[in-house]
Amino acid sequence: xxxxxxxxxxxxxxxxxxxxxxxxxxxxxxxxxxxxxxxxxxxxxxxxxxxxxxxxxxxxxxxxxxxxxxxxxxxxxxxxxxxxxxxxxxxxxxxxxxxxxxxxxxxxxxxxxxxxxxxxxxxxxxxxxxxxxxxxxx
Numbered sequence: 001x002x003x004x005x006x007x008x009x010x011x012x013x014x015x016x017x018x019x020x021x022x023x024x025x026x027x028x029x030x031x032x033x034x035x036x037x038x039x040x041x042x043x044x045x046x047x048x049x050x051x052x053x054x055x056x057x058x059x060x061x062x063x064x065x066x067x068x069x070x071x072x073x074x075x076x077x078x079x080x081x082x083x084x085x086x087x088x089x090x091x092x093x094x095x096x097x098x099x100x101x102x103x104x105x106x107x108x109x110x111x112x113x114x115x116x117x118x119x120x121x122x123x124x125x126x127x128x129x130x131x132x133x134x135x136x137x138x
Contacts, residue, residue: 001105001106001107002029002031002032002107003026003030003031003032003107004031004033004100004108004109005027005032005071006037006094006108006110006111007033007041007044008111008112009109009110009111010023010033010037010041010071014063014066015059015062016062026107026109027109031069031071031072032073032074032100032104032106033071033073033074033097033100034073034099035074035075035076037071037073038066038073045059045060045062045063074100074104080099081095081099088118088121088122089114089118090114090115090118094118097115098118102122
């Protein structure tokens with residue numbers, strides 16, 4: 001079964017954060033994400049550099065390792081994205097991850113509590129269809 005990984009979970013792995021082992025344990029299959037993932041990862045890197053300028057080079061090296069992870073990027077259904085975001089009270093960015101998981105029948109790995117709660121609710125909602133597995137909440 002494929003796995004949709006969001007920026008929060010992938011950042012934990014790239015930057016060797018305490019949640020990294022748990023995220024990796026949930027990512028034993030093909031990884032996929034919406035095409036916005038590289039933008040989000042660049043934003044995370046910038047924020048980390050602002051908070052820890054003395055570690056800028058190490059943080060940039062971590063960010064550059066994104067290309068080695070092998071995440072398949074997929075486009076969302078742009079027309080349906082605003083409605084899904086509104087339905088589950090998510091940003092359109094987070095809704096793109098949820099939409100991909102629903103569309104592909106994939107597990108969703110996230111450290112974002114709001115996104116995880118929306119994925120749980122969507123799994124329980126027969127109209128939205130099941131999300132296999134449970135989202136990772138650490």
